Amino acid sequence: MNSSIIVFPGSNCDRDVKVALEKLKFKNKMVWHKETELPKSDLIVIPGGFSYGDYLRSGAIAAKSNILNEVIKAANNGCLILGICNGFQILIETGLLQGTLLRNKKLKFLSKNVFVRVINNKNNFCNKYKKDQVIRLNIAHNEGNYFTSPDHLKKIEDLDLIAFKYCNSEGEMNEKFNPNGSIDNIAGIFNNSKNILGMMPHPERMIDKVITGNGDGVNLFTSLLN
Amino acid sequence: MKITNEVVEKHGLKIEEYSKIKKLMNREPNLLELGIFSAMWNEHCSYKSSKIHLKTLYTKNKNVIQGPGENAGVIDIGDDDVIIFKIESHNHPSFIEPYQGAATGVGGILRDIFTMGARPIALLNSIHFGLPENKKTRNLLNGVVSGIGGYGNCIGVPTVGGETKFHKTYNENILVNAMAVGLANKNKIFYSKAKGLNKSVVYVGSKTGRDGIHGASMASAEFDENSEEKKPTVQVGDPFTEKLLMEACLELMKDNSIISIQDMGAAGLTSSSVEMAFKGDLGMEIELDKVPCREENMSPYEMMLSESQERMLLILEDNKELEAKKIFDKWDLDFVVIGKTTNTKKLTLSFNNKIVGNIPIEALSSEAPIYDRKWEKKKLPLKKENIKKLKKVSFEKSLIKILSSPNNSNKKWITEQFDQMVMGDTIQKSGSNSAIIKIHNKNKAIAVTLDSSADYCHAHPITGGKQVVCESWRNLISVGAKPVAITNCLNFGNPENTKIMGEFAETIIGIKEACEFLDYPVVSGNVSFYNGTNKKNIYPTPVIGAVGLINKITKPINRTIKEEGNIILVIGKTFGHLYQSVFFKEIYSLVEGPPPEINLPNEKNNGEIILKLINKKLVKSVHDVSNGGLIVSLAEMCFSSNFGIKIDKPKKLSNIFEYFFGEDQGRYLIEIQKGNLSIINQLLKENNVYHEIIGITQKDNFELSGEMKININDLYKLNNKWYYNY
Numbered sequence: 001m002n003s004s005i006i007v008f009p010g011s012n013c014d015r016d017v018k019v020a021l022e023k024l025k026f027k028n029k030m031v032w033h034k035e036t037e038l039p040k041s042d043l044i045v046i047p048g049g050f051s052y053g054d055y056l057r058s059g060a061i062a063a064k065s066n067i068l069n070e071v072i073k074a075a076n077n078g079c080l081i082l083g084i085c086n087g088f089q090i091l092i093e094t095g096l097l098q099g100t101l102l103r104n105k106k107l108k109f110l111s112k113n114v115f116v117r118v119i120n121n122k123n124n125f126c127n128k129y130k131k132d133q134v135i136r137l138n139i140a141h142n143e144g145n146y147f148t149s150p151d152h153l154k155k156i157e158d159l160d161l162i163a164f165k166y167c168n169s170e171g172e173m174n175e176k177f178n179p180n181g182s183i184d185n186i187a188g189i190f191n192n193s194k195n196i197l198g199m200m201p202h203p204e205r206m207i208d209k210v211i212t213g214n215g216d217g218v219n220l221f222t223s224l225l226n
Numbered sequence: 227m228k229i230t231n232e233v234v235e236k237h238g239l240k241i242e243e244y245s246k247i248k249k250l251m252n253r254e255p256n257l258l259e260l261g262i263f264s265a266m267w268n269e270h271c272s273y274k275s276s277k278i279h280l281k282t283l284y285t286k287n288k289n290v291i292q293g294p295g296e297n298a299g300v301i302d303i304g305d306d307d308v309i310i311f312k313i314e315s316h317n318h319p320s321f322i323e324p325y326q327g328a329a330t331g332v333g334g335i336l337r338d339i340f341t342m343g344a345r346p347i348a349l350l351n352s353i354h355f356g357l358p359e360n361k362k363t364r365n366l367l368n369g370v371v372s373g374i375g376g377y378g379n380c381i382g383v384p385t386v387g388g389e390t391k392f393h394k395t396y397n398e399n400i401l402v403n404a405m406a407v408g409l410a411n412k413n414k415i416f417y418s419k420a421k422g423l424n425k426s427v428v429y430v431g432s433k434t435g436r437d438g439i440h441g442a443s444m445a446s447a448e449f450d451e452n453s454e455e456k457k458p459t460v461q462v463g464d465p466f467t468e469k470l471l472m473e474a475c476l477e478l479m480k481d482n483s484i485i486s487i488q489d490m491g492a493a494g495l496t497s498s499s500v501e502m503a504f505k506g507d508l509g510m511e512i513e514l515d516k517v518p519c520r521e522e523n524m525s526p527y528e529m530m531l532s533e534s535q536e537r538m539l540l541i542l543e544d545n546k547e548l549e550a551k552k553i554f555d556k557w558d559l560d561f562v563v564i565g566k567t568t569n570t571k572k573l574t575l576s577f578n579n580k581i582v583g584n585i586p587i588e589a590l591s592s593e594a595p596i597y598d599r600k601w602e603k604k605k606l607p608l609k610k611e612n613i614k615k616l617k618k619v620s621f622e623k624s625l626i627k628i629l630s631s632p633n634n635s636n637k638k639w640i641t642e643q644f645d646q647m648v649m650g651d652t653i654q655k656s657g658s659n660s661a662i663i664k665i666h667n668k669n670k671a672i673a674v675t676l677d678s679s680a681d682y683c684h685a686h687p688i689t690g691g692k693q694v695v696c697e698s699w700r701n702l703i704s705v706g707a708k709p710v711a712i713t714n715c716l717n718f719g720n721p722e723n724t725k726i727m728g729e730f731a732e733t734i735i736g737i738k739e740a741c742e743f744l745d746y747p748v749v750s751g752n753v754s755f756y757n758g759t760n761k762k763n764i765y766p767t768p769v770i771g772a773v774g775l776i777n778k779i780t781k782p783i784n785r786t787i788k789e790e791g792n793i794i795l796v797i798g799k800t801f802g803h804l805y806q807s808v809f810f811k812e813i814y815s816l817v818e819g820p821p822p823e824i825n826l827p828n829e830k831n832n833g834e835i836i837l838k839l840i841n842k843k844l845v846k847s848v849h850d851v852s853n854g855g856l857i858v859s860l861a862e863m864c865f866s867s868n869f870g871i872k873i874d875k876p877k878k879l880s881n882i883f884e885y886f887f888g889e890d891q892g893r894y895l896i897e898i899q900k901g902n903l904s905i906i907n908q909l910l911k912e913n914n915v916y917h918e919i920i921g922i923t924q925k926d927n928f929e930l931s932g933e934m935k936i937n938i939n940d941l942y943k944l945n946n947k948w949y950y951n952y
Contacts, residue, residue, distance in 0.1 A: 009466070009469070009470055009557065009558065010380070010466050010469055010470075012380075012381065012382020012469065012648055013382070013648060015649070015650075016648070016649065016650040019650060020650075032556075048648075049382060050379075050380040050382075050465075050466060050469075052466065053380065053464070053465070053466025053467075054380075054466075055466065108372075108643050109372075109375050109376075109379055109643045109644075109645075110642055110643070111379075111641075111642055111643070111644060111645045111646055111647065112642050138647045140379065140645040140646075140647065140648065142379075202647070204650065205647045205648075205650055207650075208650070210653070210664075210779060210780070211650065211651060211652070211653050211664055212647075212652075212653075
C-alpha cells in the first residue's frame with residue numbers, strides 16, 4: 001500500500017508516523033507542504049505537531065497550504081485520509097471533517113495515556129479492532145476538546161461516524177474519563193463516506209511493545225492493509 | 227557619548243575592570259566597544275569567579291569525547307553513537323517573566339545541543355520556587371511550567387524528567403534549569419573553533435530585534451525592588467522558528483560545508499563571534515549593515531548586544547554558500563554572509579562603510595578578569611535535637627503529611643503538561659527513578675535524571691556536593707543503567723560574599739571527590755551566581771543532570787511492585803539519620819544538624835551489586851531510598867501498582883521514626899521472588915553488601931505491623947491531592 005505523509009514546517013510527529021508505517025510495510029513517501037502534486041497514494045497521513053507554529057488557530061494556516069488543495073481533491077476521490085492530533089485540527093479547518101476543536105477544558109496542554117473505546121469497526125481504519133474494544137493510546141494536545149452542533153452530533157451518531165470515545169479501562173464512557181472536555185467523550189470521527197478519519201490520540205506512539213509495553217496502535221495501521 | 231564612571235557601572239563593570247580595558251585597548255573604548263566588553267566580561271559569560279574552582283573538577287575518562295568548554299559535553303556510547311548533553315540556568319529571566327524566561331531557557335539549551343550536530347532526544351528541567359503560600363509562587367509556577375511545555379511541545383522533543391521543589395530560600399529568586407540531551411554520530415560532531423582565512427561568516431535564523439539587550443549582564447547581578455523594570459531584557463521565544471532552524475542545521479550538517487558553528491546565546495552576536503575567532507586563533511570582520519534586523523534603525527550597539535533567540539553563526543568552506551542557502555531558503559530562514567575570518571586576531575565591526583569597533587579578541591576572552599575570591603570554610607553542624615525528647619507524633623499521620631506535602635506530592639499535574647512521548651522512543655517517563663530513552667532504531671537506551679539537595683548543601687556543602695552526585699548515580703543504577711557522565715548547573719548567591727564563595731568552593735570539592743571516586747566525569751555545565759534579592763542569597767543549589775547507558779534493552783526495570791508475595795530487601799545500612807531530613811522539616815519544622823554522611827566506597831559497591839542483580843534478572847523492581855527515607859520510598863513503589871506491602875518493624879533499631887524516615891545514603895529497595903532469596907543473599911554476602919528483609923508485598927494494603935494500615939489507593943489519592951487543589 002502506498003502512503004504519503006504531509007510535512008509542514010512545524011510538524012513533529014511526521015517521523016513517528018513514518019516509523020510506524022514502514023514497520024508495517026507501507027511504501028511511504030514524505031511530501032513537503034510546498035509541493036503541488038501528490039505521489040500515488042492509497043493513504044495520506046496528516047501528522048501531529050504545530051504546523052506553522054499554530055500561532056493562529058491550530059491548523060488554520062496549514063489548511064490553506066499548496067498541498068492541501070491536492071489532499072482535498074484526493075479525499076473527494078475516495079483516497080484514505082488519516083489526520084492525527086494537529087492533522088485532525090487541519091482536517092477540521094479544511095472542512096473535510098465537521099465540528100471544531102476547542103482548547104482543553106482545563107486550559108492546559110495535556111499529555112497522558114488514555115483509554116479509548118472503538119465505537120465503529122466497520123471501516124477501513126478500525127476493522128482489525130473488535131467493536132467496543134478498549135485500547136490505550138497517548139494524547140498530547142492543547143486544543144483537543146471536540147465540539148459540534150446538536151444537529152451534527154445527532155447526525156454522526158445516527159450515521160455511526162464516531163470512531164473512538166474516551167473511556168476507562170472497563171470501557172465506561174462518562175465525564176470522569178473525558179480528559180479534555182470533548183462533547184460525548186468523542187476522540188475521533190469519520191466523514192460521511194468514512195474514508196477520512198480525524199483523531200486526537202496518537203496511534204503511532206503505541207506500536208512498539210518494547211518501548212511502551214503496548215501495541216494497541218498497530219491494528220489501526222494494519223486495518224488499512226486489509 | 228562620553229564614557230563616564232556612571233556609564234561603566236551601568237554596564238556592570240567595576241572601575242578597576244574598566245582601567246584594565248583601557249590598558250588592553252591602549253585607548254578609551256567607544257560605547258559599542260564598552261558594551262561588548264561588558265557582555266564578555268560579565269560573570270555569566272566569563273566565569274570569572276568560578277573558573278579556578280571549575281578547573282579542579284574531574285572531567286576526563288575513556289568515555290569522554292568532549293568535556294567542558296564547548297557548547298555541550300560529548301560522551302561515547304559505542305557503535306559510533308555519541309550523546310551530547312548540557313544543563314543551563316535561566317533563573318533571572320524566569321523570575322521577571324516566567325513564561326518567556328522558561329521557554330527561552332529550553333530554546334537556548336536545545337541550540338547548544340544541535341549546534342554540535344546532535345538531534346535532541348530528551349529534555350529535563352529542575353525548577354525551584356518559593357513557598358506555595360508566597361503570593362508570587364502560583365503565577366511563577368504556572369508561567370514556568372507553561373513556558374517549558376510551550377517550547378518543548380512545539381519543537382517536538384519529549385520532556386521526560388526533572389524535579390519541582392518549593393523552599394523559602396527561593397521566594398524572591400526562583401531557579402529554572404533546563405537540560406537537553408542529543409544523539410549524534412561520532413564522526414559528525416561539530417565544534418565552534420573557526421579554521422582558515424577569508425572564510426565566510428554566515429548569519430542564519432531569526433532576525434535580530436531589540437529584545438534581551440544586556441540579558442547576560444542582568445543575570446550577573448542581584449535583584450532589587452526595581453527588578454520588574456528589567457522585563458525588556460528578557461528574550462521572547464519562538465519554538466516554531468527554532469524547529470525550522472534545527473531541521474535546517476541538521477540538514478546542512480549532512481554534507482561537509484560547515485567548518486564551525488556556534489549558536490547566539492547569551493550576549494548574542496558578540497559572544498558567538500568572539501568565541502569562534504578566539505578558539506581558532508583568528509580575527510573576524512563583520513559588516514553590521516548586513517545583519518538581518520527585525521526593527522528599523524537598529525544601532526551597532528543594539529545588534530551586537532541583542533539576545534534575540536533562534537540565531538546561529540556559521541563559518542563555511544569555500545564556495546558552499548549557494549548550496550547552503552538553498553536549505554535555509556527551503557525552511558524560510560534568513561541566510562546572510564555578514565563577514566569573514568581574518569588573521570588580525572581582532573573583532574572588527576563596520577557599519578555604513580566606517581569601522582565602528584575594533585577590539586583584540588584576546589582582550590575579550592583570555593584577558594578577561596579571573597578572580598580568586600576569598601572564601602570561608604563551613605563547619606559540620608552539630609547534632610542537637612534528639613528524637614526521643616521531641617513531642618510524640620503518630621506514624622501514620624506523619625507519613626500522610628509528608629506524602630501530601632507540596633515537595634513530596636505526585637508531580638503529574640506538571641508532567642502531564644509536557645509531551646513526553648513525541649519521537650516515539652520514550653520507554654520510561656517522569657515519575658520514575660530515571661527516564662529511559664531508546665536510541666532510535668537500536669537495541670540500547672540511555673537513562674537520564676536530574677537531582678538537587680539544597681538543604682543538605684546548605685548544611686554542609688562538601689557533603690551536599692557529594693550527595694547530589696551520588697543521588698544521580700543511584701537513580702541511573704535503579705533503572706539498570708551504567709552511569710556514564712554528568713552535567714552540572716551550579717546555582718549560588720553573590721560570589722563577592724566570602725560565605726557564598728565558600729559554599730561554592732566546597733560544593734565543587736564535594737562534586738569532584740564523588741565524581742573521581744565513581745569515575746563519573748563532569749562533561750558540561752553552567753554557573754549561575756548572584757541568585758538573591760537585596761543581599762539575601764539563595765541556598766547553594768547545585769543541580770546534577772546525569773546520563774547512563776543500558777546496553778541491551780529487553781525489559782526495562784522500574785520501581786513499581788510487580789507481584790504479591792515477593793520479598794522487599796533493603797540494600798545498604800540504616801542508621802536512622804534524621805538531621806536535615808524531610809521528616810524533621812515537615813513534622814517538626816526543624817532544619818538543623820549535619821546532612822547524612824556519604825560513604826563513597828559503599829556507594830560504589832552497593833550500586834555495582836544492584837546493577838549486577840538487575841542484569842542477572844534477579845530483581846522485579848528497584849527504587850533508591852532518598853527524601854523521606856525507607857517508608858516514603860516503599861510507598862512510592864506501591865503507587866500505581868495496586869499492590870501494598872506488609873512491613874516488619876526492625877529488630878535492632880529501637881526507634882521506628884529513625885529507622886523509617888532516616889535519610890542514610892547509599893541505600894536501595896529491591897523486590898525479589900522468594901525462590902531467589904538464597905542466591906541473592908549469597909551474592910550480597912560475597913560482595914560485603916549489608917542487606918535486610920523489610921517486608922512482603924501483598925494485595926491492597928500498605929501496612930506497618932502494629933502502627934498503620936491503609937489502602938494503597940487511598941494513600942495514592944492523598945499523594946496526588948495537593949497540586950490539583952493549589
